Every structure is written in C-alpha cells, then in structure tokens.
Amino acid sequence: MMRVWAWGALLFGCMYFALPLIGMTEFSLSMRRGEYSFDAYRVVLADPRFQATFAYSVVMALVTIAFGVLLVVPTAYWVRLKLPKARPWVEFITLLPLVIPAIVVVFGYIRLYNTSSVLPLTGSVMGTNLLLMFGYATLALPYMYRSVDTGLRTIDVATLTEAAQSLGAGWVTILGRVILPNVLASVLSGAFLTFAIVIGEFTMAALLDRPAFGPYMQILGANRAYEPAALAVIAFGITWACMGLIGLVNRFSRHTQAKR
Amino acid sequence: MGFLDLDRLEKSFNETRVVRDFSLSVEKGEFVSFLGPSGCGKTTTLRMIAGFETPTSGAIRIGGQDVVNVKPNRRNIGMVFQSYALFPNLTVAQNVAFGLKVSGAPRDRIAARVDEMLAMIGLPDLGGRYPFQLSGGQQQRVALARALAPAPQVLLLDEPLSALDAQIRVSLRSEIRAIQQKLGITTIYVTHDQEEALSMSDRIVVMHKGIADQVGTPSEIYNSPATRFVASFIGTLNQVDAVVEDPANGTVEVGGQRLVLGRALGRARGARVALAVRPQALRIGAPGPGEVGLSARVVETQFLGAVQRIVVDLGGAPLSLDAFNRAGAHLPQTGSQVTLSAAAEDVLVLVD
Ligand SMILES: Nc1ncnc2c1ncn2[C@@H]1O[C@H](COP(=O)(O)OP(=O)(O)OP(=O)(O)O)[C@@H](O)[C@H]1O
Ligand SMILES: [Mg+2]
Numbered sequence: 001m002m003r004v005w006a007w008g009a010l011l012f013g014c015m016y017f018a019l020p021l022i023g024m025t026e027f028s029l030s031m032r033r034g035e036y037s038f039d040a041y042r043v044v045l046a047d048p049r050f051q052a053t054f055a056y057s058v059v060m061a062l063v064t065i066a067f068g069v070l071l072v073v074p075t076a077y078w079v080r081l082k083l084p085k086a087r088p089w090v091e092f093i094t095l096l097p098l099v100i101p102a103i104v105v106v107f108g109y110i111r112l113y114n115t116s117s118v119l120p121l122t123g124s125v126m127g128t129n130l131l132l133m134f135g136y137a138t139l140a141l142p143y144m145y146r147s148v149d150t151g152l153r154t155i156d157v158a159t160l161t162e163a164a165q166s167l168g169a170g171w172v173t174i175l176g177r178v179i180l181p182n183v184l185a186s187v188l189s190g191a192f193l194t195f196a197i198v199i200g201e202f203t204m205a206a207l208l209d210r211p212a213f214g215p216y217m218q219i220l221g222a223n224r225a226y227e228p229a230a231l232a233v234i235a236f237g238i239t240w241a242c243m244g245l246i247g248l249v250n251r252f253s254r255h256t257q258a259k260r
Numbered sequence: 261m262g263f264l265d266l267d268r269l270e271k272s273f274n275e276t277r278v279v280r281d282f283s284l285s286v287e288k289g290e291f292v293s294f295l296g297p298s299g300c301g302k303t304t305t306l307r308m309i310a311g312f313e314t315p316t317s318g319a320i321r322i323g324g325q326d327v328v329n330v331k332p333n334r335r336n337i338g339m340v341f342q343s344y345a346l347f348p349n350l351t352v353a354q355n356v357a358f359g360l361k362v363s364g365a366p367r368d369r370i371a372a373r374v375d376e377m378l379a380m381i382g383l384p385d386l387g388g389r390y391p392f393q394l395s396g397g398q399q400q401r402v403a404l405a406r407a408l409a410p411a412p413q414v415l416l417l418d419e420p421l422s423a424l425d426a427q428i429r430v431s432l433r434s435e436i437r438a439i440q441q442k443l444g445i446t447t448i449y450v451t452h453d454q455e456e457a458l459s460m461s462d463r464i465v466v467m468h469k470g471i472a473d474q475v476g477t478p479s480e481i482y483n484s485p486a487t488r489f490v491a492s493f494i495g496t497l498n499q500v501d502a503v504v505e506d507p508a509n510g511t512v513e514v515g516g517q518r519l520v521l522g523r524a525l526g527r528a529r530g531a532r533v534a535l536a537v538r539p540q541a542l543r544i545g546a547p548g549p550g551e552v553g554l555s556a557r558v559v560e561t562q563f564l565g566a567v568q569r570i571v572v573d574l575g576g577a578p579l580s581l582d583a584f585n586r587a588g589a590h591l592p593q594t595g596s597q598v599t600l601s602a603a604a605e606d607v608l609v610l611v612d
Pocket of ligand 2: 302418
C-alpha cells in the first residue's frame with residue numbers, strides 16, 4: 001500500500017514538472033499547421049536581435065564569471081585561513097542576494113550611480129554594462145561562494161598554504177598554483193550556475209536598459225505566439241547543458257579521484 | 261653561538277603561556293629533537309622557527325641573522341608536516357620542483373635537481389604519479405624531497421612519521437637520519453615518540469608545559485634525567501616512595517628497609533621523596549662495593565625474548581627489573597624472597 005502511494009507521489013511530481021515542458025515543446029513545434037516543424041526555431045535563430053542579445057548575454061556572463069572568481073576565491077580562502085570565526089557572517093552576507101529582490105538591488109544602483117551622482121556610471125554605456133555586471137555578480141554570489149567554500153573544505157587549506165610558504169611562495173603563487181587548481185571543479189560548477197543565471201536574467205537588464213537576452217525573450221513573448229515557446233525551450237536547454245557540464249567536470253577532475 | 265639560536269623565546273595565546281623561556285643553540289648540521297607529551301608546545305616552537313607564529317618575546321637567529329621579522333617564505337626553511345601536505349593537483353615531480361620553480365631556477369637545473377631528489381628518496385620512477393596514487397610512506401618521502409630540493413638552511417619536521425604504521429615508521433626513521441647526515445643539514449625534529457628521539461638525535465630537548473626541562477644527548481637524557489618529569493617520560497622507570505632519614509649521608513627508608521645512598525640529598529629529615537631506578541640497573545644478588553641492596557618478594561616473571569623481566573613487590577610497590585636472557589640463567593621462583601642490588605648512583609632521588 002505504501003508503495004502505491006510512493007509511486008503515485010513520484011508520478012505526480014514528474015507530471016508537475018514534465019507536463020508544462022512537454023506542452024511548451026509541443027507548441028513550439030506546431031508553427032506549421034497540421035504537422036510538426038522547426039519553423040519557430042528557424043525564425044528565432046535567424047532573428048538578428050536574437051543573435052545580438054544572446055551574444056551580449058554570453059559576454060556578460062563570461063565577464064561576470066571572471067569577476068566572481070577573482071572576488072570569491074581569494075575571499076573564501078582568506079576567511080577560511082585567517083577569519084574562521086567570521087565564516088557564519090560572511091556566509092550570511094553571501095546569502096542576502098537570495099532574500100533581497102533583484103529589483104531592489106537595481107533601484108539602489110540607479111539611485112547611487114545615476115548621472116547626477118558622484119560616480120555617474122549610468123551615464124555611459126560601458127558604465128551601465130559594468131553596473132549590470134556587478135548586479136549579476138551579486139545575484140550569482142550565493143551559488144559561487146557556496147561552491148567555492150565547499151571545494152575549499154575538501155583540502156587542508158592551512159597546511160597547504162604553509163607548505164607553499166615554506167617553499168618560498170607568495171600569496172599570488174599560492175592562490176594561483178595551489179588553491180585555485182584544487183578548487184577548480186567547484187569554481188567551474190559555480191561558473192556554470194552563474195552562466196545560467198545571467199542568460200535568463202530579466203529585471204536588472206531591463207531596468208538598466210541593456211540589450212540582454214532576458215528582455216529580448218520578454219519582448220518576443222509579448223508579440224509572437226510560437227517563437228517564445230521555442231526560445232524558452234532553447235533557454236531551458238542551455239540551463240540543462242550547464243548542469244550537465246557541472247557533473248562532467250566533477251567526474252573528470254583527475255587529482256580528486258582519491259576522495260571518492 | 262650556534263647556527264640556529266633560540267634566545268629566551270616566549271609565546272602566549274591570549275593569557276596562556278604555551279612556550280616559556282625557551283633557549284637553545286643548534287650547531288650547523290646537528291639533528292635536534294623536541295620531545296614531549298601532547299600540548300607541551302613543540303609544534304608552537306617549531307612554527308615560530310618557520311615563521312608561522314610570531315614570538316611574544318625573544319629572538320630567533322639563523323646564521324647570526326635575526327629572522328623574527330622575516331616572512332616565512334623568505335626564511336629559506338624546509339618543512340615536513342605530519343599530514344604530508346603534498347599539493348594534490350601536482351605530480352610528484354611537480355611537487356618536488358615547486359620550491360625551485362618559485363625561486364625562478366632555470367628549467368634544466370630544476371629537472372636535474374628533481375631527478376637527484378627522487379633518487380635520494382628511492383622513488384626515481386614515480387615522478388609522474390599524483391599524490392593520491394602513493395602510499396603514506398611514499399608521500400612522506402616525497403614531502404621530504406620537496407622540502408630539501410631548494411637546499412634550505414634548516415629542515416623542520418613536525419611528527420612526520422606519526423601517521424604511518426609501525427614498520428614503515430622504523431625504516432623511514434633511519435632513512436631520514438641517513439639523508440640528514442649525508443646532506444649535513446641542520447634539523448629540528450618534533451616527536452612525542454621517545455624511541456624515535458633517542459635513536460635519531462644528536463641532542464634531545466625534553467619539553468614539559470612549554471619549558472625545556474632538559475637538553476642533552478640521548479644517553480644523558482636517558483641515564484641522568486634532570487627532573488622527575490624527564491625521568492618518568494623517558495623509558496620505563498621504577499618509582500617508589502621513600503622517607504628521608506638522614507639527608508647528610510643519603511639514608512632513606514623504603515618499605516620498612518633502610519638504604520644508604522652515600523651522598524647528600526639536600527632534603528629535610530622526614531621529607532617524602534621518590535626514588536627511581538631503571539629496570540636494567542637492578543640485578544638479583546647481594547650488593548657489592550658502591551651498591552645498595554634491598555630485599556623483595558618475586559611476584560611475576562616475564563619472558564620477553566632477549567630479556568627477562570622480573571616483577572617484585574617492595575613494601576606494596578611493584579618494581580620491575582630486566583636481566584639478559586643468557587643460557588643457563590635461571591629465573592627466581594614466584595613468591596620467593598630475593599635480594600636486589602643496584603649501583604647507588606643509579607638510584608635517582610627525584611624532585612617534583
Ligand atoms: N593558535 C592557537 N591558539 C590558541 N592556543 C593554541 C594555538 N596553537 C596552540 N595552542 C595551544 O598551545 C598548546 C601547545 O600546542 P602545540 O601544538 O605546540 O603542542 P604540541 O606539543 O605540538 O602537541 P602535540 O604533540 O599534540 O602536537 C596547546 O595547549 C594548544 O592548545
Ligand atoms: Mg604538535
């Protein structure tokens with residue numbers, strides 16, 4: 001009897017997730033009347049605005065990842081090494097972006113950095129891009145910090161640092177040649193999550209008026225029927241590809257094999 | 261003044277004084293062990309030499325130069341850790357090359373040095389392996405090679421063998437000592453294993469609660485312990501309580517019997533003291549000249565191969581004595597009364 005209920009619950013769960021996906025995919029394939037076709041995808045992929053916004057978001061994602069890695073790896077390392085007592089606090093701070101809505105963050109940015117402020121970042125395109133990148137980095141911070149911190153937990157940070165120091169290494173060498181390579185798998189999973197977040201982000205890009213992929217999806221969704229469904233499937237595919245890559249990276253990082 | 265000088269080192273964490281008034285002068289090429297129970301400050305002292313802790317006061321000089329304000333990565337000190345601490349992302353060869361690479365040595369010199377080091381530790385073919393593909397003993401050898409590759413002025417080892425099993429521990433012990441003597445490198449070796457310290461060291465520092473209780477050669481430490489702590493920490497030691505009867509000629513009362521040690525004790529009449537004697541300093545038989553004798557009852561005899569251990573009861577306190585197992589030697593009967601003798605100078609009167 002318990003079995004039946006368990007299977008029933010599982011089936012319900014699957015349906016809950018799968019049905020909308022199936023419906024959306026089915027719809028995205030039905031642009032041509034009476035038969036399935038990839039017409040909607042063809043239209044979307046051929047749209048120059050799609051190409052432009054997608055390229056923009058990919059570049060933004062890569063820059064955000066680079067910034068996030070440079071910010072989070074040394075911070076998490078330093079906290080583990082020198083301020084272990086501060087760890088709960090730092091963790092709390094890194095979780096704040098999950099609680100504070102993106103719209104609040106971006107309004108804060110606009111207020112602080114508008115054209116009549118001391119640092120008028122919104123006054124130029126590059127400045128606004130920079131601001132958006134900071135926003136993305138904030139959104140991704142909880143995921144990036146967690147994965148890097150988890151990675152650091154698997155190595156003996158303090159002793160490895162001392163070993164490297166006694167061999168003459170300075171901080172840059174220690175971070176670049178000892179710490180980063182050993183948490184690379186974690187950094188990459190953080191990076192893929194960041195990528196997925198940035199590609200789909202709407203609020204910040206829209207309010208800062210940047211030509212990102214998220215607002216494009218929204219515009220298309222408001223004006224077309226089949227293409228948004230195709231776009232959603234594409235975005236969904238990208239997210240899942242990122243997840244798959246995380247798994248792959250974890251499987252293929254050579255020197256961590258001993259730990260499993 | 262030696263090559264490595266520690267001058268009245270002190271270290272406190274908050275209010276606790278972990279290392280107190282620690283002075284030591286190590287000659288170039290000397291192998292000195294820090295020996296003591298857990299928490300006595302061995303690691304802390306070592307870490308001050310390496311530069312990972314800053315002394316609260318005192319000076320550390322290497323080759324006459326005060327290094328207290330020199331950063332750890334500028335001290336040119338090799339360090340070997342209990343947990344090996346090899347870089348897991350680098351191969352054995354890359355691990356050994358790390359220090360040379362950091363110092364910017366040319367590539368061909370690094371390669372030659374790595375080969376030389378791997379040959380020295382007896383693992384010439386394992387350069388391409390990752391640390392997780394090595395046994396604990398192999399990892400610790402690689403860690404030693406890595407520490408020695410940049411030719412440091414001083415080598416520090418913090419309980420390098422305590423994570424290994426007994427057999428490898430013993431063989432690596434002599435290997436480390438042989439390498440140390442071949443290179444003539446000044447070495448500080450931290451351990452809580454007295455056998456390790458006694459067998460490897462030129463000199464031993466016995467530490468107790470942050471203080472260097474005694475500094476001396478292994479035989480000095482073993483044969484003439486300076487304090488009650490050193491005596492009880494090193495080797496097996498019989499201890500019996502005694503009462504001073506005449507401090508001038510060293511007469512004490514033990515289990516209802518009288519011993520005359522023939523030397524002044526510096527304690528008041530009636531003072532309670534502890535007498536200590538090594539099992540191998542006792543023998544069965546009547547005392548000869550310069551010896552003292554006591555009568556005791558045999559409780560147990562143990563056959564230990566090369567030696568026989570006899571446990572006797574002296575006024576309620578157990579005493580053990582070791583005798584070499586020669587052919588024809590016969591063990592006394594359990595329950596029989598025997599006379600024990602020891603040279604008067606081997607009977608130590610311990611202070612607390
Ligand atoms: N960073 C620190 N902060 C506070 N107390 C410390 C610190 N490091 C060591 N101590 C204390 O100093 C004392 C000596 O520690 P130390 O590690 O030097 O001992 P040890 O002789 O190496 O012991 P073991 O044989 O267990 O390694 C201990 O009581 C320890 O709790
Ligand atoms: Mg220690």
